[in-house]
Amino acid sequence: MNDDVRKIIYGTITVFLLGVMAWISIIYVSACGVTLTCNRGAPRVDRTPIPTLIPATLPAQDVSWQSEPPAAPPASSDTCRVSAVNFIGAWATSQTPKSTEADPFYFVDKDGKNCEANFSEALALFNQPNLRGADSLACTSCHSGDLTVAPAQLDLSAFAGIIAGSRREANKPKGVNILGGDWKASLLYDFLVNAKPNIPGHEQALSPETMISAGKPFAGPLPTATP
Ligand code: HEC
Numbered sequence: 001m002n003d004d005v006r007k008i009i010y011g012t013i014t015v016f017l018l019g020v021m022a023w024i025s026i027i028y029v030s031a032c033g034v035t036l037t038c039n040r041g042a043p044r045v046d047r048t049p050i051p052t053l054i055p056a057t058l059p060a061q062d063v064s065w066q067s068e069p070p071a072a073p074p075a076s077s078d079t080c081r082v083s084a085v086n087f088i089g090a091w092a093t094s095q096t097p098k099s100t101e102a103d104p105f106y107f108v109d110k111d112g113k114n115c116e117a118n119f120s121e122a123l124a125l126f127n128q129p130n131l132r133g134a135d136s137l138a139c140t141s142c143h144s145g146d147l148t149v150a151p152a153q154l155d156l157s158a159f160a161g162i163i164a165g166s167r168r169e170a171n172k173p174k175g176v177n178i179l180g181g182d183w184k185a186s187l188l189y190d191f192l193v194n195a196k197p198n199i200p201g202h203e204q205a206l207s208p209e210t211m212i213s214a215g216k217p218f219a220g221p222l223p224t225a226t227p
Contacts, residue, residue: 080115080215082107084125085193085208087215089183091122101159106222107215114222117215119159125212126156132204142201147171151201154178 032038082090090107101119109115125131126139143156153168153175155161166187168175180186196202 078216079213080107080109080113080117080217081111081211081213082109082115082215083208084131084210084212085189085206087117087212088122088125088192089189091117091119092179092186092188093183095163095179106218108222109215110211114218114220115215116218121214123157123159123162126162131210132206136204137201 028038087107091105094103094105104116104118107115107117126143129138129141130136131138140157143150143152143154143161145155145157145161147153147155147168152166153171154166155164162178164173165175165177165179176187178187178191180189183189191202192206193208195205
């Protein structure tokens with residue numbers, strides 16, 4: 001009698017365990033197939049790791065000018081072509097203690113034309129990336145108005161900063177004059193045209209051959225001497 005009860009209990013337990021194992025197997029096989037690696041168990045990829053490339057609908061931008069100075073446009077009487085270095089030099093040497101941001105300055109362009117320009121065009125060059133060759137940073141990306149971070153405490157982002165000069169520790173109103181009386185002896189000229197491999201941001205120099213279009217022809221003799 002006792003044996004019968006025990007058989008029934010063991011039998012029930014065995015059947016129950018077999019049932020559980022069969023059930024797990026059915027779930028496993030239906031999910032994974034007859035395999036031990038269960039690749040199907042990996043989470044489904046709804047997004048590929050590489051973003052889908054959307055075909056460009058606009059023509060690619062022409063960036064060739066960024067590595068090479070643009071070709072000179074056909075000589076026309078209403079534009080002036082000048083080397084960027086000479087253009088900045090013409091502005092720098094035109095500065096007297098009385099000069100303001102609004103004063104025009106004058107230069108002779110590469111074709112010998114008398115031309116007139118204003119400070120904003122010189123400032124634009126300090127703000128322009130790639131001026132000194134492909135991937136060169138704009139001067140103002142380092143020499144910004146925030147003197148606590150600007151290298152050499154030099155702000156090239158505004159007239160006042162350029163005039164105030166460099167090395168203005170603790171925001172001193174006046175620092176080292178970067179314009180110089182003699183343009184080619186000035187700090188600005190030196191740091192523009194001479195590559196300085198050891199100074200970050202100055203690995204590339206501005207070639208005196210880099211031509212820009214700036215200013216406009218000026219009728220009559222130039223009011224001031226130009227370099
Ligand atoms: C990547 C940052 C960076 C860029 C961009 C940069 N400079 Fe500089 N510049 C420096 C550093 C760094 C120094 C050296 C600071 C020092 O000696 O304490 C320096 C020094 C100078 C100095 C000398 C100041 C002095 O008193 O010694 C001048 C002038 C100058 N830069 C002008 C320019 C001009 C003009 C441009 C753009 C054509 C330019 N910099 C772009 C980082 C930069």
